[in-house]
Amino acid sequence: MKLKDLAQHLGLSQTTVSRALNGYPEVSEATRQRVLDAARQHHYRPNTRARGLATGRAMAIGHVIPLSSKYEMVNPVFADFIAGAGETYSARGYDMVMSVVADGEEERAYVQMAGKGLVDGLLVHAPRSAQDARIPLLQRLGLPFVVHGRVGDAQDFSWLDIDNARSFQRATELLLDLGHRRIALINGLEFMDFAARRRRGYLAALSGRGVAADPALMQAREMTEPYGFRAAQQMLALPDPPSAFVVSSYITAMGVRRALSAAGLELGRDVSVVTHDDDLSYLSNQGEVPIFTATRSSVRQAGRRCAEIVLGLIGSEAAAPVQELWETELTLGLSTGPYRPGGGARRPPPHGPLASPVRRAGS
Structure with a gap:
């Protein structure tokens, strides 16, 4: 056609x-x-080539990805975000230019993309929690860009983010309402903006109920399943273990669930867990009753919307920055329940060599 x-x-x-x-x-x-x-x-x-010749545009949007394992980019969450953005680019005849660079080379990559005319706009990932040198650089380069996330509070650029602080405040308040007081936070890397805000929300909820925060119940690492397992295992071994966890990633929450099982504890009965769920396309927490109680927001939809924003900025030099803050949806699942005294204490594994078979009524 x-x-x-x-x-x-x-x-x-x-x-x-x-x-x-x-x-x-x-x-x-x-x-x-x-x-x-x-x-x-x-x-x-x-016809992308014809359009480019007619408009003087590259008909491409740039993404610069750091190679370092410190950044949580090459994972299912990032893949879903890129899939959402790619759908929008494709529908409008744009290509995606992705540059994977060594640590410290992000800024050079942006300069090269702009200098060579390779892209018409840029989409920025994983903003830092305090100052992010990429932002003033991109503003000097003059290319339209959108940040997935935020940087601090004073902002004069386009961004899209979820309300991470409010989201984790609500998650922690839910557990407090259920009677939990020893609530652990298993967070992402806190030099990144989203994780710093989630920690603030968690601490605000505890402070609002007069519950002292315990540093032994807070960890921040790259959000992987093994990290969730190790962090939960260490905390459950404390003399006064947590009865509940707030977790920054569905993938990490699966590690927490594995640690509970290894300790002979039942998810949602002995220990409660609330996680953030990015509504991943092939790693879903959805169902008639979800496994995890979760703060949910679609990262694929965020990718689509970020792409729409940056495309809308192209050719609109006088346009005001587009800034959108999305609320998450708090959905109840099987992973939360009322506080039970002693619920977080370690128990003998349910299927050890000395364990007797468990029979259900009628079997």
């Missing part, structure tokens, strides 16, 4: 359809969405 055919099908001018596909701000959001939906339905793909 050609642009002319798509325009005739929609009853719109070719100029309007072209502007909608290219993210021009003068096209209404309703019309833009109608055009995008029709383009997807009829598998319309614009």
Whole structure:
């Protein structure tokens, strides 16, 4: 299908359809969405090279990814985010330019992308919690960019984030309402903005109920399943173990669940867990009754929306920054229950060599 055919099908001018596909701000959001939906339905793909020659654009958006294992990029969460962004780029005839660089080389990569005219805009990942040198650099380069997350409080650039502080405050308050007082935090790397905000929300909830925070019940590492297992195992071995956990990742929460099982403890009965759930496409916590009580937000949808924002900024030099703060949805699952005295104490493994078979009634 050609642009002319798509325009005739929609009853719109070719100029309007072209502007909608290219993210021009003068096209209404309703019309833009109608055009995008029709383009997807009829598998319309614009000639990227021709468009680039006609508009003087690269028809590509850049993503710079640090190679270091310190950053939580090469994981299922990042994959879902990139999938969401890629869907939007493709629908509008844009490509994705991804540069994986060594530590300390991110800024050089941005300069090269801008200097060589490789991209029309940039999408920034994993903002730091205090100052992030990438932001003033990108502002000097003059390329449109969107940050997935935030940096501090004074911001004059486009970003999209979830309300991490409020989300983890609500999660901790739920556990407090259930009677828990020894509540552990298994967090992500706290030099990153999202994790720093989650810690603040957790501490605010404890302080609001007059519960003293215990440093022995707080850990911050890269969010992996083995990290969740080791952190929970260490905390459960404390003289006064936690009866509940707040966890920054569904993947990490699975490690916590493994540690509970190894300690002979039942998730949701002996120990409660609330996790953040990015609503991953192939690692789902959904169901009639989810496994984990969770603060939920779709990272794929965040990828789609970040891509829409950066495309909308291209060619709109006078446009004000777009800033969106999304609330998470707190969903109840099988992993939370009322506080039970002694519930977090370690027990003999349920399936050791001396364990007798468990029979259910009627068996």
